[in-house]
Amino acid sequence: MTPAFDAVLAGLLLWLAWGALRGRDLFRSIVHFIALGLLMGLAWARLRAPDIALAEMAVGAGVTGALLLVARARMEGGVAVREPAAARLLPGLVCVALFAVLAWAVLALPEGEGLRPLVAARLPESGVSNPVTAVLLNFRSYDTMLELAVLLAAAVAVFSFGKAAPFPGPPGPLLGAFPALLVPVMVLGAGYFLWRGAAHPGGAFQAGAVLGGAGVLWILLKGTASRAFMNRPLLAAGPLVFAAVGLGAAALGGRFLEYPAGWSGPLILAIEAAAALSIGAVLAVMFAGGRPRRDLP
Amino acid sequence: MPDRAVDVLSVVLVLGGAFFYLAGSVGLLRFPDVYTRLHALTKADNLGLGLVTLGLMLRADVGGAVRLAATWILVLASSAAVCHAVARAALGHRLEPWKRP
Numbered sequence: 001m002t003p004a005f006d007a008v009l010a011g012l013l014l015w016l017a018w019g020a021l022r023g024r025d026l027f028r029s030i031v032h033f034i035a036l037g038l039l040m041g042l043a044w045a046r047l048r049a050p051d052i053a054l055a056e057m058a059v060g061a062g063v064t065g066a067l068l069l070v071a072r073a074r075m076e077g078g079v080a081v082r083e084p085a086a087a088r089l090l091p092g093l094v095c096v097a098l099f100a101v102l103a104w105a106v107l108a109l110p111e112g113e114g115l116r117p118l119v120a121a122r123l124p125e126s127g128v129s130n131p132v133t134a135v136l137l138n139f140r141s142y143d144t145m146l147e148l149a150v151l152l153a154a155a156v157a158v159f160s161f162g163k164a165a166p167f168p169g170p171p172g173p174l175l176g177a178f179p180a181l182l183v184p185v186m187v188l189g190a191g192y193f194l195w196r197g198a199a200h201p202g203g204a205f206q207a208g209a210v211l212g213g214a215g216v217l218w219i220l221l222k223g224t225a226s227r228a229f230m231n232r233p234l235l236a237a238g239p240l241v242f243a244a245v246g247l248g249a250a251a252l253g254g255r256f257l258e259y260p261a262g263w264s265g266p267l268i269l270a271i272e273a274a275a276a277l278s279i280g281a282v283l284a285v286m287f288a289g290g291r292p293r294r295d296l297p
Numbered sequence: 298m299p300d301r302a303v304d305v306l307s308v309v310l311v312l313g314g315a316f317f318y319l320a321g322s323v324g325l326l327r328f329p330d331v332y333t334r335l336h337a338l339t340k341a342d343n344l345g346l347g348l349v350t351l352g353l354m355l356r357a358d359v360g361g362a363v364r365l366a367a368t369w370i371l372v373l374a375s376s377a378a379v380c381h382a383v384a385r386a387a388l389g390h391r392l393e394p395w396k397r398p
Binding site: 171172174175178181182185 | 389
């Protein structure tokens, strides 16, 4: 049964990707892209990577889809410009060459377990029992800290566009009350993902993606780009806490980001909490498209 | 024996949910205007999801069953809001509801 399921899934992924690229109508392309993100999350789940599946569905399909739709609404006319066929040939060839190189790289991977036994051997000392969280927040924490800094830089770049344009606001009293109903549940869900990330699929990025979705919902249905959740302290909290923990560890005699023995678990939770807040704030800023306004509530 | 009965019941429920999803998709393809299509999608798909969730809850432990039920409730709320928003937008674009000729 499962090879048939996988074959259907792969075929659907290719069909949706083709539909997203056809460019006949921008709206159709975006909808195909969102569906592609959803099925890509399913593909990750089939590859037994539930953390990536969660992040792909929340950010790749959800928030990116919202960003594309807002961008399209702000374009004049919303019509894609068709380039002549000759101009599209070179990018197409580059994509085919890139695909060939990636396929060769994947097929040339040596047989074996890869890094899994190494991670499993050191997992007890990492402070968590989910191997993905251990790698992200302990063994390769330096990379994650720099990723958070990149997100902060992206938010600064969006701030440079100027004040966020106001959104039209709630299209009726029913939808105006909807965020008040759903945002608390989403915040609770984000806390749930954060807490479960230590031992189950979850963690800071998934919690941050849910918080970002809550921010998008708020901006869209309340019509304001509020400074309550898009201010500089929230945006900087993730990288700041990460760097502070790293420097504190160095000050206590270890190397940079070498957690003191026995403190790994609580430190990882503290870093993940700050990171989730930052990621949610960055995603909300990207959706708002500019600096939050002082004149709106 | 009770295990077997629970298994059969869960499969029946999931298949019933799949049937309602099929009905919703047929409605999406065959109904004449956006309002009737919204009706087919939200009603049939939510009922289908409810049946699938019920079938899966029979196989899960208590914690998993509670999470599945919470997922269904959240999908109900969000799909109702989205259906409302799309219908309002369609009215805003002055799309007339289809009338039987």
